[in-house]
Amino acid sequence: MNTTILHSETELISMLKSKDEKAFNYLYDNYSGALYGVILKVLDKEELANDLLQEVFVKIWRSIEQYDSSKGRLYTWMLNIARNSAIDVLRSKSFQQEQKTIDIENSVYLNESRRNTENNTDTLGLKKSVMNLKPEFRILIDLAYFQGFTQEEISKTLQIPLGTVKTRMRNAILELKSVFK
Amino acid sequence: MNIQEYISSGIAEAYAAGIATSEEVREMEQMMKLYPEVEAAVREAEEAMVKYARQHAVNPPPQLKQTIWQALVGETNIDEAQPTIKSTTHISIVPDVAARSPWMKYGLAASVALLIASAAGNVWMMNENNKVKSEVAAIAASQKVLLEEKNNALAAAEKANQEMQVLTLPKLVKINLAGVGSHADMAGMLYWDGATGDVYVDLNKMPEAPSGKQYQLWAIVDGKPVDAGMYDGNAQVAMHKMKTIPKAEMFAVTIENAGGSPSPTLDQMVVAGKTS
Numbered sequence: 512m513n514t515t516i517l518h519s520e521t522e523l524i525s526m527l528k529s530k531d532e533k534a535f536n537y538l539y540d541n542y543s544g545a546l547y548g549v550i551l552k553v554l555d556k557e558e559l560a561n562d563l564l565q566e567v568f569v570k571i572w573r574s575i576e577q578y579d580s581s582k583g584r585l586y587t588w589m590l591n592i593a594r595n596s597a598i599d600v601l602r603s604k605s606f607q608q609e610q611k612t613i614d615i616e617n618s619v620y621l622n623e624s625r626r627n628t629e630n631n632t633d634t635l636g637l638k639k640s641v642m643n644l645k646p647e648f649r650i651l652i653d654l655a656y657f658q659g660f661t662q663e664e665i666s667k668t669l670q671i672p673l674g675t676v677k678t679r680m681r682n683a684i685l686e687l688k689s690v691f692k
Numbered sequence: 693m694n695i696q697e698y699i700s701s702g703i704a705e706a707y708a709a710g711i712a713t714s715e716e717v718r719e720m721e722q723m724m725k726l727y728p729e730v731e732a733a734v735r736e737a738e739e740a741m742v743k744y745a746r747q748h749a750v751n752p753p754p755q756l757k758q759t760i761w762q763a764l765v766g767e768t769n770i771d772e773a774q775p776t777i778k779s780t781t782h783i784s785i786v787p788d789v790a791a792r793s794p795w796m797k798y799g800l801a802a803s804v805a806l807l808i809a810s811a812a813g814n815v816w817m818m819n820e821n822n823k824v825k826s827e828v829a830a831i832a833a834s835q836k837v838l839l840e841e842k843n844n845a846l847a848a849a850e851k852a853n854q855e856m857q858v859l860t861l862p863k864l865v866k867i868n869l870a871g872v873g874s875h876a877d878m879a880g881m882l883y884w885d886g887a888t889g890d891v892y893v894d895l896n897k898m899p900e901a902p903s904g905k906q907y908q909l910w911a912i913v914d915g916k917p918v919d920a921g922m923y924d925g926n927a928q929v930a931m932h933k934m935k936t937i938p939k940a941e942m943f944a945v946t947i948e949n950a951g952g953s954p955s956p957t958l959d960q961m962v963v964a965g966k967t968s
Contacts, residue, residue: 535764539757544749545742551750564752565760572764582721583708587738590745591710650811655711662713669812681702684709 520585527575539568542586546593553597553657554606563600567593598659648683655680698723699733708737848928855892855931863887867943869895869963880963882909882943883931889938892931893945895923898962901947908948910956911940922952942966 526534546567550560570592578588600606650669654660662680666673706712707720724731858864863886871878878899883892893909901907907923920943921934937943944964946956 530764532761535761539760543757544751545745547752548748548750549745552748557753561753561756564756565763568760569763581724583734584738584742586742586745587708587710590741594710656709680711681706684702684705684711685700687705 520580524575524578524580524585527572530572535572538571542589543568545586546589549590549593550597553594553601553659559600559606560597563596564593567596570596594656595659601659645683645686647679648686651676651680651683652687695727695729699730704730704733705737705740708734708741851929855929858883858885858890858892858931861885861887865967867965867967869893869943869945869965872944872961872964875962878963880945882965884937884940884943884967889936891920891934891937891943893923893934894930894932895945895963896927896930901925904950905947906950906952907945907962908952908956909934910944910946911937912942912944913937913940915941917944917956919952919954940967 523534523537527538543564547560547564550563550567551557554560554563567589571589574592578585582588651665654665654668655662660668662673662676665671665680666676669676671679703712703716703720707717712720720730720734724734865884865886867882867884869880869882870876880893880895880898882894884890891909891911895907898907901923906925909920909923910917911920912918918937918940919935920937923932923934923945926932942964944956944961946953946958947960947962948957
């Protein structure tokens with residue numbers, strides 16, 4: 512998939528600002544898979560994910576001028592746009608009404624397993640790494656990263672003191688980080 | 693603040709993952725400007741995120757690329773209009789957790805709520821189950837205690853009953869054991885069954901025998917002391933069955949070394965009573 516010359520992020524940013532097709536091709540070829548992966552993980556619905564991927568590219572296209580490299584990498588900036596947009600959809604009224612009829616079992620923890628057949632590279636890593644976490648960490652990562660809960664919301668929902676949520680969240684992230692290494 | 697502690701708290705990872713609170717984000721942006729090592733930690737965490745995202749990349753359907761490019765071209769030409777954006781009301785560039793809070797008003801996604809309810813339910817059930825288990829254990833324990841108490845009470849009643857039976861024996865002889873010499877204030881009772889020779893004493897009103905000593909009962913038979921048994925000092929029992937003495941002129945109690953003596957220490961006689 513990586514057929515174009517590898518550009519540095521700085522080069523890519525100035526390319527994107529020119530808004531030509533070459534820039535788009537490079538962006539799409541190198542980043543669409545990662546962005547689509549994040550979206551699918553949150554939404555778990557291919558049709559919705561297709562629409563949303565388009566929306567995410569529009570956002571990136573439109574907001575590239577606002578990107579501030581001092582705050583973080585372009586890559587994580589784009590990942591966050593994808594994740595936040597997906598969570599916005601996840602939390603929209605229409606999506607939630609649709610979800611009501613879906614078996615609860617399928618929606619949260621088993622997101623990954625449902626795509627097993629279509630996508631072999633996807634599941635093993637995350638499932639393994641997240642499943643390796645302690646259950647109290649797992650639910651935090653799931654709620655925070657894939658469901659977009661704030662720590663306050665997690666505290667309310669799980670009825671755990673906010674301080675405990677913060678501590679556990681950081682331990683969970685540190686543990687996850689060591690799994691990825 | 694200790695920078696190393698700040699870095700190792702996991703804040704850099706939360707920031708890179710976009711799950712830090714808006715307050716933490718602002719703080720982190722300051723810290724990154726001030727401390728190169730904080731910035732380095734964020735870069736490292738970002739690298740992990742990127743690695744993660746690459747590992748879990750999924751190729752979108754092939755036709756999507758062209759569709760998206762068409763949308764972008766339209767976007768560029770029409771400039772500020774948003775013909776292709778279906779449901780976007782705001783653009784999330786930086787993860788802004790606060791902006792998402794109104795969703796709470798609409799409730800959790802039914803699935804999430806149900807899952808959590810079910811998880812919470814499981815926890816609750818588990819807690820309830822444990823509670824019930826410990827309650828059952830507590831009840832079993834108290835039942836055991838109650839059963840023991842009941843058995844003790846039954847045994848005591850049985851004993852009292854036997855004692856009562858003694859008192860109703862037709863040939864029972866009641867003998868007052870009166871204090872002897874300097875022990876005039878002491879007194880006991882002796883019940884002697886004239887039919888069988890069974891002897892019972894009640895010395896519960898007497899002071900406890902000195903440590904290492906025991907009361908010993910003697911029968912005086914034909915002018916000679918005969919050992920009639922040791923008094924065990926159990927105040928729970930009113931009538932202490934002693935040795936069987938078919939014939940005696942007198943009964944006496946002495947203080948002896950624990951375990952008893954073959955013959956009475958006469959100057960230690962405390963109470964005594966004649967049989968007729």
